[in-house]
Amino acid sequence: MYLGNEIHSAAVYIETNRPIENFDRQLIEVFLSNISIGYENVTLFQQLKHAAYIDPLTKTPNRNEFIQILQDTRRYEAEHNVAVLIDIDHFSDVNDGLGQDVGNELLIAVTFRLIEEFGTYAQLGRIGADVFGLVGPDTELTPERLQAVFDEPFKASEHSLQISATFGFCHLTDTAEQGLTILKHVYIALNKAKKHLGQNFQYYQAEMEDEMAERLALLRMLRQDFANDKLQLWYQPQVSLTTKQVVGMEALLRWPQPNGQFISPAVFIPLAEYSGLIVEIGYWVMDQACLQIKQLQKQGYTGLRIAVNVSMPQFRSHGFVQSVIDCVTAQQIDPQLLELEITESVVMDEPKIVIDALQKLKNFGIKVAIDDFGIGFSSLNYLQQLPLDRIKVDRAFIRDIDKPAGEVIAETIINLGKRLNLATIAEGVETQAQEQVIVAMGCDEVQGFMYARPMPPAELLAFLQQQKS
Secondary structure, X not given: OEEEOOOOEEEOOOOOOOOOOHHHHHHHHHHHHHHHHHHXXXXXXXXXHHHHHEOOOOXXXXXXXHHHHHHHHHHHHOOOEEEEEEEEOOHHXXXXXXXXXXXXXXXXXXXXXXXXXXXXXXXXXXXXXXXXXXXXXXXXXXXXHHHHHOOOOEEEOOEEEOOOEEEEEEXXXXXXXXXXXXXHHHHHHHHHHHHOXXXXXXXXXXXXXXXXXXXXXXXXXXXXXXXXXOOEXXXXXXXXXXOOOXXXXXXXXXXXXXXXXXXXXXXXXXXXXXXXXXXXXXXXXXXXXXXXXXXXXXXXXXXXXXXXXXXXXXXXXXXXXXXXXXXHHHHOOOHHHEEEEEEHHHHHHOHXXXXXXXXXXXXXXXXXXXXXXXXXXXXXXXXXXXXXXXXXXXXXXXXXXXXXXXXXXXXXXHHHHHHOOOEEEEEOOOOHHHHHHHHHXXXXXXXXXXXXXXXXXXXXXXXXXXHHO
């Protein structure tokens, strides 16, 4: 008796001691149908198992299977073994620029090279879209040997692609037995490595998890306090060096605590940016700044501008440009009294998005200033394309202005501003000696503790009234 389909087939031989009658034939056909269904179910189960544990592109263990490999290795061979995650840098650029087919071929090429280099003593898996995992001896899976894998370009279709990668390591003796926990620890090391500018790898340490837990607790507290309107917007006056009068102010975010202290913006602003909360906070800051301009106008201070810092997540946010315009329109203020401050790093991150957004806002009448100029990797090409009104000399150069290098850089930035017809403002001015130097350089405005510290709205109004009298 034959049974089967287009994919699988089989023959069944039945030995009897008498002739087969019609009734026997019917029973045999039912029997064979059951066998056929059973074979198909087994095949389907094997296919399901394969789909559940094997990556279809690279034919290596997927995330589920790799977690089990981690768990088994930790349980039986933890000593001298290490787990590694390999994250291909900027892989999305390959997909976006050359197409997903080329991206897939690149992943296969990386798989083959990793197997060629480490396949005899390490187990490989594909953990995510552009993340691979390895488990094996710590003497073989080292940062140096992994880096060597990416020293030569990879062939993908007709392309020869030079790529880089970031590595997270975890000794299996430094972590729990559960595979999922091990993977989490390696990811913690990988994320730490991504933030490290000096090197592209990091080994897991227990304190990293504590640090991450503290960051998450701080983020939860920030979300809660923001929702409860506990954040404050303070203002630091900016003074004209010609008239000695206040011409504007910079809006600065403050996060007060119950004990009267403040959490530093250097701590919570990067956290808000990383989590995306900065987009919501940014809307609130913009609204408060426009409201403050309106309040100052009611008090007779009609020409004072307010500068607001803008981060990259805000530029990426859908509707950012319109939200700024809506804030200005809602308060019925002159758009020229609102100034957006951006840093070099924001411009260099995604120049097209930033320049396009700023050009639209500039056309509406909003002013634009570049902050911390000279601190990062300055690009004069982008500086020329930006619709700027003002350039700020960073406090680092003002602090070192009595040193030859600091003085040269500060003067260069101020002269550059003049040549580009931009107003110049020096921040962080704290002494008369610093003021005298920047006056001689021809700087237009100043901001610093010598003139005024950041202050809440009520104190700002009192300060302006005192200046007026």
